[in-house]
Amino acid sequence: MKNKKLTPREKRQRRDNAAVTCESIGLDPVVYNAALSYLFDRPVPDKGGQEWYWDLEEPAFEATPLQWTQIQTVLFTNAGTDLAPYSDDQVGIGLNHVMSNNAGDIPHMVNDPSVPLADAMRMVRALPRLWRECLGPRLDIGPSPIGSRSDRLYFVSYMWFDVWPTFWSAKDIPEWRDAMWQVFCEMLAMPWREAQVSALHGIGHEGSRLNRPKELKAHMDAFTRNVKNDDELKNYAQAAARGMVQ
Secondary structure: OOOOOOOHHHHHHHHHHOOOOHHHHOOOHHHHHHHHHHHHOOOOOOOOOOOHHHOOOOOOOOOOHHHHHHHHHHHHHOHHHHOOOOOHHHHHHHHHHHHOOOOOOHHHHHHOOOOOHHHHHHHHHHHHHHHHHHHHHHHOOOOOOOOOOOOHHHHHHHHHHHHOOHHHHHOOOHHHHHHHHHHHHHHHOOOOHHHHHHHHHHHHHHHHHHOOHHHHHHHHHHHHHHOOOOHHHHHHHHHHHOOOOO
8 A cells, every 4th residue: 555645744743743852953961951950950949939040149051042942842842751850849930930031031042043943943843742741730630710820830831821922022923823823722632721721821812913813713613612511711712712811
């Protein structure tokens, strides 16, 4: 039997599903392991205390924009295993530093002109794995009202696309819009409610910038129809489709 010729999309999906390692993308494993320690092997502050990255004397991690992009690619892809040694609080603190520019420029690294678009797209396509393999399973501890939890890990999951400046800085680039659309579609299809909520929150803020209003409406209508026994999630999805989320 003759093999069916793969479409460009199928070829891309096959590449994306292949194992992503430091070696496969040209990142020095020593740099990656040092970045993991820098971000996650940190003490959790006492109540009222500040996270480690607010220490003005904390030395910066030395890496180029391309290296930071590659670090995030490997991290997102392998978060389930590579972050397993760390507590939920440690993961939440480290990922907050990755997603937010409140105390550093990590989320802007991929937007640097020195980073090839292909590397940037590979990083974005890896992003859903962070929820599929790490955040979704860790946060699956029972239902809670959307946006009601205050723990660090939930904050990262819920607020990622609200505070993440990366897509905002690249929203006029068609490849970025297409990649983000795929990120949201993948997350909405996951079995983890918090992954779905995060995607809906992101769509509520960024949906109009994806430049595909008819496709977005159709996808959101289908998602809403398929939600069973969860009126809160259904109502949130309907609000997100209208851009009405906080």
